[in-house]
Amino acid sequence: MAGTAVVTGASSGIGAATVRRLAKDGFDVVAVARRADRLRRVAEETGARARRLDITDAEAVRRFAGELESCDVLVNNAGGALGVDRVEAGSVDDWERMFAVNVLGTLRMTQELLPLLRQGAGGTVVTVTSTAAFTVYEGGGGYSAAKHAEHALSETLRLELCGEPVRVVEVAPGMVRTEEFALNRVRGDREKAAAVYEGVDRPLTADDVAECVALAVGLPQHVNVDHLVVRPLAQAAQHRVHRGPLFREARNPAARGATR
Template identity: 75%
Template sequence: MARVAVVTGASSGIGAATAARLAKDGYHVVLAARRVDRLDALAERIGGRAARVDVTDPSSVREFAQGIESCDVLVNSAGGALGADPVATGEPSDWAAMFSVNVLGTLHVVQSLLPQLAAGGGGTVVNITSTAAFVNYEGGAGYSAAKHAQHALTETLRLELCGKPVRVIEIAPGMVRTDEFSLNRFRGDAERAAAVYADVDRPLSAEDVAECVALAVGLPQHVNVDQLVVRPLAQAAQHKVFRGPLFER
């Protein structure tokens, strides 16, 4: 039987790229997200299965998990940022939405699929967090707070599963240019979204992060990559980005 990988947030960005990459490694991938039209197209292309799931809705997640007989790998990629306002004027509803998808979404899916992950010869949980989980920046308090919480969940889960054959891996990307992340954050303001990556020579792509997931998952089951921080070469730290050419073209 093919190994089964469940990927949330699989309708776009890192989730979609990860689903395709794990399928390449021979996994039967179950793609979970809300936009089922996008899921269907990708699932058909990679030979996976699409499932409409709202990770912020516990009942939706439970119903989904009941249809998953076995799960070898779970990648929690569903997430996102809203707004870049200072704390003084930040919108509480944006904070609530970010916590709902990044933190509670991860919690709902982990809780629902942990029995399947622990049932076989060994399972793997991969949580996609962010370098914002460790370093704060102006205008990013809500997103950073949510990612700090997701990091805390991940680290605590690893401690609590010690002694069981389930790996818990955290992949923390820095600057990744995808079609939707910054555009969603700035509510469709394309100019503001593009400015984030202006003159940065080769920000990470979703496929770059997917390669990191495949690398960590593909190691022997007794090898646990606790945390993998990955940034483009142009980004030395969360707050230090070089804008200009780095490579000959």
């Protein structure tokens, strides 16, 4: 199908991987993020158009949307987690920041680009949330609340757009190892960030999630993937993570050297 795709949070991690994947599929990708230097490198690598933008700035988002001639796909990926405090000790500033980026940033981008997404053969809104959007855990109150809100936004939007040629897709990753997510959450403590993934056999990568985004986007326009939950094999649920090598012994007796 190809066309124009806007990807937020595109300077690193899942956003940058999604830019690469959609560019590979022939999209004219507009890569959006706050960090101009990193964004420029992604653009040089992929041929995407780089646009520095803070999605928490309403006027800047409005101007950005006004400069676009078309938009066939919007990937709301910008977000992130701050802190691992219990609710009783949580920082209100952290909660406000998480809601400002994850929820209100997604809302602004969606509102401003919907007129373009409604044009032509139809558009697609993909929002990258998290398994935290439907499962809570200790120390994750603020992040989970923000992702629950993003999930509610997506579900409501899909109902409200029923009958219009715009798909609304939610991709909810579980444990993804990127260069910054856990590190930002624990305020730069590399030891704590590494402990999150310690012993886990092959957490998801940013490329894995980008493949899921591309899959949903690439399906025929009448096919909508409402909610795609993706986890590494080692993670059966939010609180059920296998740490250690996965069982790889062949189940075929002949492969084990057995004879009849």
